[in-house]
Amino acid sequence: MVIDQLLPGLFRFEDTCNVYVFECGDCSVAVDYGSGAWRSALRGLGLPPLRHVYLTHHHVDQCDGLRRGGRRSFTVHAPPGERNVIHPDGVRAVRRWIGKLGVPGSYSLLERGLAGVRFDMIGFDDHFVGTRRVRFVETPGHGRGATSLVIDHHGKQVVFCGDAAHAGATVHEPYMLEWDHWTGDGAVAAWRGVERIEALGIDLLCPSHGPVIAERPGTMLRRLSRKLLEFIDVKGNICPGEPDRYVEPQFTSSGARRLGDHLYQFGINGYLLVSGSGSGSGAALVIDPYLSDMPRLDALLAELDGVRVTDVTATHYHIDHIDAAPVLQRRKGVTLHLHPRVAEPVARLGTHDVPWLPPRAIRPDAMLPSRGTWKWNEHRLRVAPFAGQTWWHCCLMTDVDGRRVLFGGDNFQPNSRWNGTGGFCAMNGCRFREGFIRSARLVLDWKPDLLACGHGTYYRFAPSHFRKIIRWAERAERATKALCPTGSLERDYYLHPRSA
Ligand SMILES: [Zn+2]
Ligand SMILES: [Zn+2]
Structure with a gap:
């Protein structure tokens, strides 16, 4: 497994998604979980025990390893807006509708959902882990409730943006922005999220897939924002200026x-x-x-x-x-x-x-x-x-x-x-x-x-x-x-x- 040290006490593990782990006083905090295979490497890196896992969104590549039973020695947190696609009751209900109401397939949906998750990552609010303030900013797209995390780490402002952005001003699996088959609603929500984090003054942008962006992340997000606007635009009218030409019956x-x-x-x-x-x-x-x-x-x-x-x-x-x-x-x-x-x-x-x-x-x-x-x-x-x-x-x-x-x-x-x-x-x-x-x-x-x-x-x-x-x-x-x-x-x- 590829492991990068990004800053002292901040690591990226290349699992089914990027899992980021940062040291926070006497415990470690993970952003997303992937398969969980990365956990065996923690001790060797001198990291303290894992106490919190924050999920940016519900996709199977972010958290499938958590479905394994047994008591967890850490707390799993998720955004409240992702509850219906993470909680087992919600997943069961969504699976019933797949195919029927144009729910866009079962792509990246958990098989059965996850029990024992706290849906307490409230947008524009924060948690304290020890004295460290972990902030939440809503960045929907890959999930209607997808949420980014903002922390200060070794004098840098670090943003974990889930799949809201990918290097190159792109989006991992861009079809995830198609919440329905004909409107640009998902893309509009994603654009708003990118605008929100673009404004933050980021030193290090850590997406769920692909490389970390340390070189002017704000510039990259501005480019992405423009591309999303273009995508929203093509989701609109396909023949501007044409009259309807209806025939009277x-x-x-x-x-x-x-x-x-x-x-x-x-x-x-x-x-x-x-x-x-x-x-x-x-x-x-x-x-x-x-x-x-x-x-x-x-x-x-x-x-x-x-x-x-x-x-x-x-x-x-x-x-x-x-x-x-x-x-x-x-x-x-x-x-x-x-x-x-x-x-x-x-x-x-x-x-x-x-x-x-x-x-x-x-x-x-x-x-x-x-x-x-x-x-x-x-x-x-x-x-x-x-x-x-x-x-x-x-x-x-x-x-x-x-x-x-x-x-x-x-x-x-x-x-x-x-x-x-x-x-x-x-x-x-x-x-x-x-x-x-x-x-x-x-x-x-x-x-x-x-x-x-x-x-x-x-x-x-x-x-x-x-x-x-x-x-x-x-x-x-x-x-x-x-x-x-x-x-x-x-x-x-x-x-x-x-x-x-
Ligand atoms: Zn995703
Ligand atoms: Zn049709």
């Missing part, structure tokens, strides 16, 4: 939106495409079946004389676009067709640690081509992968009532809806170049008349809209990359490998 008596003689939008996410000619006349294809939309679908079918659902598909794997597929599959004569990408995370659950999965596996009856044409009654639907909000996404385009309609799911929305996108986040498997940029180019290339997207948004295509999205995605890629310690999105940010 007609309402049917059940409240569905009629977009033409053969196309309806019902409930939150569903589309119904009705075949209008030949032997398929009256057959209908449901796109993006959501369980809570099913009463709306049935009400619409009751209005449309002689129309019956024969086929179903989904633009992506998210629960609100697919969970009613098995319900429709059970109806007589209904076939579920899925794009290979969309089928990948849902055909067998447990293979992908991603948010918004349906609760039960969904098995298609037939596969769509990954890229090509799907002949459905009189329609020849163009099909292609359409990564953006998530990697496991496809689009379909066909002529309906004289207009080219592209069914596009959640990637691209009118501006007033969610900043123009269902968002980007690493846990969803978002990618910039092979995702948003490629998909925006596809729209420019296919030139639909109408985009029929998720959450009931249908709007006219304009090239300027998608050209702006490409420029935004290039900027978003740069901003995210700038936060990566190795400078590589593949190594530090993208959580999921590209599949076919």
Whole structure:
């Protein structure tokens, strides 16, 4: 194990995270715990017994060694804001929600939580260890309650910042700042935290990963603060200045939106495409079946004389676009067709640690081509992968009532809806170049008349809209990359490998 002496009586141990130990009168104090393997080295370094462990945040690399049973000869302290992800009851509750509410996966979450922790590291307050004042400053990001420690040691002001900052004005595992899949809230909180410690006048900045920063830490934090602002900015609008270009529908008596003689939008996410000619006349294809939309679908079918659902598909794997597929599959004569990408995370659950999965596996009856044409009654639907909000996404385009309609799911929305996108986040498997940029180019290339997207948004295509999205995605890629310690999105940010 690498051990550095940073100052007399202050050491850095390279464990699963950096563990810092400082001598404080007749005891030693540790910042974070890692695996605990470092403890055997304390006596050899002439350090007094360990009495306090302060956890900067809840991640497994910071404290997993503490889950071992037995009485501790030291007190473990943690920030109160991390209680629900450290205390066993909290961890149990969070684990129940993973995947359901878009809780971003189980990355770095403790398996069972830790008992016997004092949640007494109150932000902007302090503890005395002997006569030494240990101060706490809130630096959220890696955990909503993540907290830095400030001490005076041998005439220097030392700050232990957890994962709030990493050398090179970067952030260890920057995807941890994505508290949800579409806003910049986590990044905003992280930026505020960095601003707080940047102002402190630091002699030695001790992060949880990577090297200690002794050379002008304030300058480095100012650079990081600027990079975080850029990241927050790209988490905002993706096509500034573009109008919404909504198309006005007609309402049917059940409240569905009629977009033409053969196309309806019902409930939150569903589309119904009705075949209008030949032997398929009256057959209908449901796109993006959501369980809570099913009463709306049935009400619409009751209005449309002689129309019956024969086929179903989904633009992506998210629960609100697919969970009613098995319900429709059970109806007589209904076939579920899925794009290979969309089928990948849902055909067998447990293979992908991603948010918004349906609760039960969904098995298609037939596969769509990954890229090509799907002949459905009189329609020849163009099909292609359409990564953006998530990697496991496809689009379909066909002529309906004289207009080219592209069914596009959640990637691209009118501006007033969610900043123009269902968002980007690493846990969803978002990618910039092979995702948003490629998909925006596809729209420019296919030139639909109408985009029929998720959450009931249908709007006219304009090239300027998608050209702006490409420029935004290039900027978003740069901003995210700038936060990566190795400078590589593949190594530090993208959580999921590209599949076919
Ligand atoms: Zn962390
Ligand atoms: Zn979605």
